[in-house]
Amino acid sequence: MTAEQRSKLWAFARGDIAETPFEKWFLAQDDLESPLGEDLHWSLASADYRDRDVVWKLRKSLAQHLGAHEGCECASLRDLAAIPMGGDGLDERVFATIENVRDHGGDLWWLHLSRCSECGQHWMIAQEERIFDEYFLRRINKESAERILEDNWPDEFITYERVLNIGHNFDTPCVFLNAMSGSLAWSAEDLRKARPEITVDEIARLLGVTPKNATRLLRANGS
Numbered sequence: 001m002t003a004e005q006r007s008k009l010w011a012f013a014r015g016d017i018a019e020t021p022f023e024k025w026f027l028a029q030d031d032l033e034s035p036l037g038e039d040l041h042w043s044l045a046s047a048d049y050r051d052r053d054v055v056w057k058l059r060k061s062l063a064q065h066l067g068a069h070e071g072c073e074c075a076s077l078r079d080l081a082a083i084p085m086g087g088d089g090l091d092e093r094v095f096a097t098i099e100n101v102r103d104h105g106g107d108l109w110w111l112h113l114s115r116c117s118e119c120g121q122h123w124m125i126a127q128e129e130r131i132f133d134e135y136f137l138r139r140i141n142k143e144s145a146e147r148i149l150e151d152n153w154p155d156e157f158i159t160y161e162r163v164l165n166i167g168h169n170f171d172t173p174c175v176f177l178n179a180m181s182g183s184l185a186w187s188a189e190d191l192r193k194a195r196p197e198i199t200v201d202e203i204a205r206l207l208g209v210t211p212k213n214a215t216r217l218l219r220a221n222g223s
């Protein structure tokens with residue numbers, strides 16, 4: 001199996017390539033039967049890719065087969081992945097090989113560039129430990145990583161508002177027992193500081209609180 005074939009199979013297994021282009025690509029490969037095994041190869045070649053259950057099972061079996069030969073979690077993660085802090089330990093498995101290369105620093109406390117010591121994959125990471133308790137990871141190529149090292153960061157995680165919006169695509173915000181928690185107050189302040197015209201309703205939605213609570217949080221910050 002070539003590196004390109006492996007990368008394509010992984011992209012399908014984790015959901016980064018749609019069914020139709022994958023099926024077309026797979027049927028054009030003539031040397032994958034022995035690396036995949038007869039059963040899995042036959043399933044991939046003959047499956048009904050319009051059936052969501054079938055596709056879900058195929059992706060799972062393929063990930064299991066490919067994962068047995070990987071020394072890290074990188075290939076199994078979506079190009080844009082959300083990893084909960086704590087929970088079932090996925091964060092520990094992922095960060096066992098991913099090391100911090102560069103912090104953005106300054107006001108952008110959440111933003112890092114990291115690299116996997118096992119496979120060399122670079123990841124741009126937003127460590128969001130206030131509202132979602134998740135790491136958001138964007139797979140990036142070597143060229144983007146080099147630009148970051150010259151202090152030229154991609155836009156995707158460049159504001160806290162963008163990071164929280166990405167969080168909403170994956171999950172719902174954590175529920176705070178203390179409605180005036182510091183995490184909420186600081187986040188409200190960061191959002192307003194970065195974009196003074198942001199409305200109370202927008203802040204409320206991003207933080208997962210009521211507009212009334214958002215107003216109180218802003219007042220507590222004196223803004």
Ligand SMILES: [Zn+2]
Pocket residue numbers: 072073074075097116117118119120121
């Ligand atoms: Zn890796």
